[in-house]
Amino acid sequence: MSKFEIQKRSHSEVTILDIYGELDAHTAPVLEKELQQLIEKNFVHIVVNGSGLEYISSAGLGVFMAYIEDIRSQSGDIKISCLKPKVFNVFDLLGFPTLYDIVDNEDEAITRFK
Amino acid sequence: MPSIKEHTLHISASTEELEVIRTFVADHAREFGFGEAEISDITLCVDEACTNIIKHAYQWKKGKPIHIQLAMKGNEMLVTIIDEGKPFDPDKYEVPTLEEQLSQKKRSGYGILLIRKLMDHVEYLNRRSRNEIRMTKKR
Numbered sequence: 001m002s003k004f005e006i007q008k009r010s011h012s013e014v015t016i017l018d019i020y021g022e023l024d025a026h027t028a029p030v031l032e033k034e035l036q037q038l039i040e041k042n043f044v045h046i047v048v049n050g051s052g053l054e055y056i057s058s059a060g061l062g063v064f065m066a067y068i069e070d071i072r073s074q075s076g077d078i079k080i081s082c083l084k085p086k087v088f089n090v091f092d093l094l095g096f097p098t099l100y101d102i103v104d105n106e107d108e109a110i111t112r113f114k
Numbered sequence: 115m116p117s118i119k120e121h122t123l124h125i126s127a128s129t130e131e132l133e134v135i136r137t138f139v140a141d142h143a144r145e146f147g148f149g150e151a152e153i154s155d156i157t158l159c160v161d162e163a164c165t166n167i168i169k170h171a172y173q174w175k176k177g178k179p180i181h182i183q184l185a186m187k188g189n190e191m192l193v194t195i196i197d198e199g200k201p202f203d204p205d206k207y208e209v210p211t212l213e214e215q216l217s218q219k220k221r222s223g224y225g226i227l228l229i230r231k232l233m234d235h236v237e238y239l240n241r242r243s244r245n246e247i248r249m250t251k252k253r
Contacts, residue, residue, distance in 0.1 A: 001130050001133055002129075002132055002133040003133075022133065022136075024129070024132050024133075024161060024165070025129045025132060025165040025168065025169070026129035026130060026132055026133075055136070057132075057158060057161050057162060057165065057225070058162060058165075058224035058225045058227075058228055059165055059225075061221075061224065062221030062222070062224070063221075065212075065215055065216055065219075065220075065221045066219055066221050068216055069216055069217065069219060086150075086151070086154050089154075090158065090228070093228060093231055093232070094212065094224055094227065094228070095212045096212070098212070099212055099213070099216065
């Protein structure tokens with residue numbers, strides 16, 4: 001069974017989600033629930049650190065797509081950082097870099113909120 | 115005649131099985147001599163096709179069958195995926211645009227787009243309540 005895990009950290013007003021494992025149709029609800037909870041609490045400055053993400057399918061990308069408008073409407077954003085090349089490739093194939101900030105490292109992602 | 119190597123996986127339609135499906139495809143693509151980037155592409159496309167079967171053809175009903183066959187003929191891998199659910203009509207498929215999807219909070223249709231982008235050829239067949247997806251990738 002696919003394994004996926006999220007660990008949460010804070011840096012000033014920014015919430016950092018370290019995501020690990022495989023994000024597919026089976027595990028996507030885990031990320032979905034986490035984002036829903038952050039939106040409810042108005043923690044909408046979110047950095048995703050994907051250094052531990054080994055795999056993503058369109059079901060995983062769908063979670064980022066489903067909540068970004070809600071987050072941006074609350075003056076927040078999701079910045080995505082540290083993706084492995086094979087994972088970034090999937091984001092890139094679907095045109096994500098034109099509509100999402102996808103950066104190489106976490107510090108740069110945090111800086112983009114300043 | 116080039117020799118043909120084949121492997122088959124019969125599995126129950128459930129997202130719990132996606133990891134098993136990916137491992138099966140990746141292991142045999144590697145055995146067939148594909149490079150790591152191509153293995154990732156093929157594995158993703160089979161995951162996407164099976165996810166669509168679970169979600170759309172079987173509408174999340176568990177326990178329904180999915181059959182996956184991998185065959186290597188010459189320098190080309192043929193992936194055949196068979197289900198017995200609701201047929202998919204590729205003529206009704208519209209390529210989604212990210213801007214529209216975000217504004218309408220939609221998130222479907224991307225699996226097929228990835229398959230079209232990453233595989234060399236894709237076709238859909240429907241015979242006697244069996245749906246068949248055939249996709250090929252050259253080594």
